[in-house]
Amino acid sequence: MTNTNSPVLEMQNVDKHFGGVHAINDFSVKIERGKIHGLIGPNGAGKTTIFNNITGIYAPDSGKIFFMENDITKTTPHKVAQLGIGRTFQNIRLFSNLSVVDNVIIASNMDAKYNMPQAIFKTAKYKKLEAYLREEAMDLLGFVGLSDKANERASSLPYGHQRKLEIARAMALKPKLLLLDEPAAGMNAEESLDLVQFVKEIKSHFDITILMIEHHMDVVTNLCDHCTVLNFGKTIAVGTPAEIKSNPEVIKAYLGGDE
Amino acid sequence: MIELFSQINGAVSSFFQINTYLQGVIIMMCINIIAVLGMSVLTGFTRLFSFGNAGFMSIGAYTAAILTVQFKVNFIFAIIAGALFAGFIAYLLGSITLKLKGDYFLITCLGFGECVRVLFNYMKGTTGGSAGYPGIPPYSTMLFCVICTVLAFFIAWRFIHSKYGRNLTSIRENEMAAEAVGINAFRFKRMSFTFSAIYAGWAGALYAGYLMYIVPNSFNLAKSCELITTTVIGGLGSLTGSVFGAIIVTVLPEAFRALANYRMLLYGLAVILIIMFRPSGLYGYKEFSLKRFIKGIINLPQNAKLFWERITGKNKIKANKGDNGND
Ligand SMILES: Nc1ncnc2c1ncn2[C@@H]1O[C@H](COP(=O)(O)OP(=O)(O)OP(=O)(O)O)[C@@H](O)[C@H]1O
């Protein structure tokens, strides 16, 4: 269907203003299949805004966004998700009052291909599908190491587990592109090393492309094939983590910022 | 058909020795349960507040009344038509208002309920206006209403425990996250709203067949508020809680007839007390289970102690934090 050389995600000259704030200024990126691309920059640089433009929470003022050669510039959030882009949020957004396993099952709603009468009469097809979805959700929880927490309330999990659950939920969509917004936020060095391992496992296991926002330079160096560095909405550097780290512009932005 | 039902009903009620007064209480209880179940799906599971559901009851009641009286339609079809017509109106109203942000929906619902009331008062030719609509056949026998209630509960239960209910709950919990996993929040909110209106219409149609005479003002704002408070008292996010809530709200005023005039006051008081001591209602986010109930009875002394500690604030439960932030 898509030719293997075409990028999974392509953004062309995307612009976004909030009143007087130029949150994204002429942003372009191409992410190849199977790569991990890092998005870094000081606070308020516009990283989350880029995610929100990709996922349709905001529509760009100008520019184009393509996902697997489909124009998704003005697509609504649920459509973007249905097309195959999963995401996590900077401040975790779980279905807090629901059980851990339900958090994951909800994300597989597109695979629940039964209709209302079948649900009300609990037909064989309904039962089979529901059992299958639960099994799949349990597999995913097993993968992220939360099997034993399946029936606990999502909000009762410790912070690190909540992050993992949010990733598991995004994976239940079976996305082709995963957007991670500061997955290592609030983690110490050891925990973020854990996270690096975890993301690597996800990538190889699910054969997925990842765009991630990250502040921790060691996480970026360990994971990313390419990076884009933003400051005040502008792209100030593009390259491999090694190239980025020695870029004088980047050093200046970070020293000038509060990082 | 009606005769058949009332004969069986007569046999059943004389077998169980249920007198006419008690039958009336049970019928009102059933009507309230059905309307509150709809409210529960909307408010308890989707966190949408509608102060206009009495309007949908009214639509269901008048549709069923006019169809049975004027067009001699079989009452079962008339009830179905009333419920579906209320649902259809909700679908249209929801299509317009649910795209707006939260508060607008609430306000338009309130306005809608009042519009229906004023309109039915005004349309003297079809509804009889404020003089009322008389001569409705007495199809809402106790037996029939109980059957309807069981059916309504069964459907709501299966609905809520399928992907539909899960999707609604995910919107209640975090709309942005729900969208991020491919759930069309607008579509499911409208489904929830339509569902609640169908139940309200169903309840209204039964109400018409019980009183045999309806006036637009029975379905006023106070009735809408009563539906919401009952849902809150019963517990948000719990169908069994809603049933208990509806039973309590119907039976208590009967038990304390002398206090009937203070009904709204008592509702208010109950809601304040519940918000203070049990913010999630009698059965919030939990369904009644016989096993747990029996366990609870066995451990009664201990539970009573826990409950007392909670009331006196020694064992505070965490309140839910609101959802804010834009990323
Ligand atoms: N909904 C909004 N309304 C108004 N301004 C916004 C909105 N969202 C973001 N902004 C502004 O856009 C700029 C970029 O914000 P964004 O959240 O994308 O930054 P970020 O790079 O993710 O920063 P952080 O590291 O703090 O998460 C900021 O100046 C922010 O105040």
Ligand SMILES: [Mg+2]
């Ligand atoms: Mg951010």
